[in-house]
Amino acid sequence: MPGLFLVDASRADAVHTRILSLARESDLMTFVLSALTGSSESLAAHGLHISTGALSNEVAQTLVSFFDRPPRHLCITHLQIDDAEYFLGSHPDLVVALAGLRTIRNLSLGGVGEHSRALLRGMRASLVSADLEMLTEDNEASTRIVYNPIKLLRGSQDSLRLLLGKGCDIRSPRDESYEERFPSVRVIKLEQLHLPMTGDYVRVFPNLARLCISIPDEVKDQVLGPNYRAYAEYRNLNIFAQADEGTWNSLETCSATLDDHYLLGLTCPVTKLRISGNYMDTRMLRAVLSNTRPEYLGFRWFDANIFTxxxxxxxxxxxxxxxxxxxxxxxxxxxxxPDQVNVGVMLDTIIEAISPLSISSFGLFLGSYLRSDRQSTRRYTEPLCDAERYLLGLDVKELAQRIRDSVTGLRVVAVAIFNHRARPFTRAMLGTGLYPEDAVEAIPLKTADGFT
Structure with a gap:
């Protein structure tokens, strides 16, 4: 079928989902024709990925007529629209036509604005997952309403399980409490978020298992400034809210930067705690760990200066x-x-630091970023610095054994080197297979596998 590309997209709830990639107006017209004639390609499709941008009036009108009364055999469960505002704004009736598709279960919208919000509010489908990338809004007061996924997705309160977003504002409207409840949401990942109001999260998503948030530095700087006391006061507000209204019994996973974890102020146990770098403040770290008491603890994207x-x-x-x-x-x-990184001293410090722990599994993954990729013309011509030469000669298997010998009870060790200018990805793993794949102790092995 010319102009259409059929690809497989793996999903948690399906082995293979057939997605049609529609990047041009001709692709859309070919899809409409094939669906109307009941071709095997259209029958096999479960999803559409539309990246055409704005449409001509003729094509937009054709789509409106098609989606207003789609063929009975068509069962589109996945819909992804890039540049959604341009696409949905192509015809005044396109939003209404798409909103009437009851079979959509997984929706992804890039560039959510006025037309996209109208689509979300009017959808007759019961969504299982939503991925919303919001457009920038200058009016801060209005973002609490117009870019609030809780309000926009209220029609899917009983069905939604996964919420992804960028630029969302999940704070409750001023002087109001949320009436919405999403009892089936298990996973939330929100980027470019405003400061978290943890009580709202608990109230709206009572059965949450996995939480990942990212708050831009400029938002924190604007609201809190550089003052640690302001961070502590905001954290206490979230802690008091959980004390008054309750919190989750536990979370399976929580991922964020250290200061975002600190502001979130979780008071429940977290099985897997992931902290992204490079900012480190041990006062914040102690406070976060003392409340969450993780069984797995991962530090990601820190430099050697973390080991103070x-x-x-x-x-x-x-x-x-x-x-x-x-x-x-x-x-x-x-x-x-580069001259500030002493790999040998760093490794000695790590081993000394973890030796008192009663851990079963340990992972150490060393990425070499000692020459900037931005200097692409010089990256492979400059001589190796001392740290790079150390990594080049490092015996990762010997290091893994040294680590295991230094920690009583340590059984599983994974060590890897990646992104080195003169050395391909290298890893050593001891104790593979001692634990089930989904066990907490096996997580470093998964991370090492992820770099292959």
Whole structure:
């Protein structure tokens, strides 16, 4: 079928979902014709990925007529629209026609604005997943309403399981409490978010299992400034709200930067806690760990300067007594200059720091960012610095064994080197297969596999 590309997209709820990629107006017209004639390609399709942008009036009118009364055999469950505002604004009736598709279960919209919000509010389908990338809104007061996925998706309160978003504002409208409840939502991942109001999350998503948030630095700087006290006061507000209204019994996973974790102020246990770098404040770290008491703890995208005396002292605290799995993914040279990175001293410090722990599994993944990729013409011609030469000669299997010998009870160790200028991806794994694949102790092995 010319102009159409059939691809497989793996989903948690399906082995293979057949997605039609429609990048041009001719692709759309070919799809409409094939669906109207009942071709095998259209019968096999379960989803549409539309990236055409704005349409001509003729094509837009054709789509309106088609989606207003789609063929009975057509069962589109996945719909992704890039540049949704341009596409949906092509015809005044296109929003209404798409909103009437009852079979849609998974919706992804890029560039959510006025037309996209109208689509979301008018949808007759019961969504299982939603991925919403919001357009920038200058009026801060209005973002709490117009870019609020809780309000926009209220028609799918009983069915929604997965919420992804960028630029969303999940704070409740001023002087109001949410009446909406999404009892089936298990996973939330929100980027470019405003400051979190944890009580709202708990109230609206009572059965949440996995939470990942990212708050832009400019938002934190604007609202809180550089003052640690302001961060502590905001954290206390979230803690008091959970004390008054309750919180989750536990979370399976929570991922964020350290200061975002701190602001969130979780008071429930978190089985898997992932902290992204490179910002480190041991006061914040101690507070987060003492409340969440993770069984798995992962530090990601930190540089070698994380291993200060105050940081390593954290591993001797009683709130890590239940820790079973520890992992570091380090970007050496991501922040520091090459001559500031001493890999040998860093490895000695790591081993000394973790030696008192009663962990079963440990992962250490060393990324070499000691030469900027932005200097592409020089990246492979400059001589290796001392840290790169150390990594080039490092015996990862010997290091893994040294780590295992230094920690009583440690059984599984994964060590890897990646992104090195003169060395391909290299890893060593000890204790593979000792734990089931989904066990907490096996998580570092999964991370190592992810770099292949």
């Amino acid at each position: 005396e105050r940081f390593t002292a954290v591993f001797r605290r009683p709130y890590l007594s239940q820790l079973r799995c520890l992992e570091f993914t380090l970007c050496l040279g991501g922040v520091l200059q």
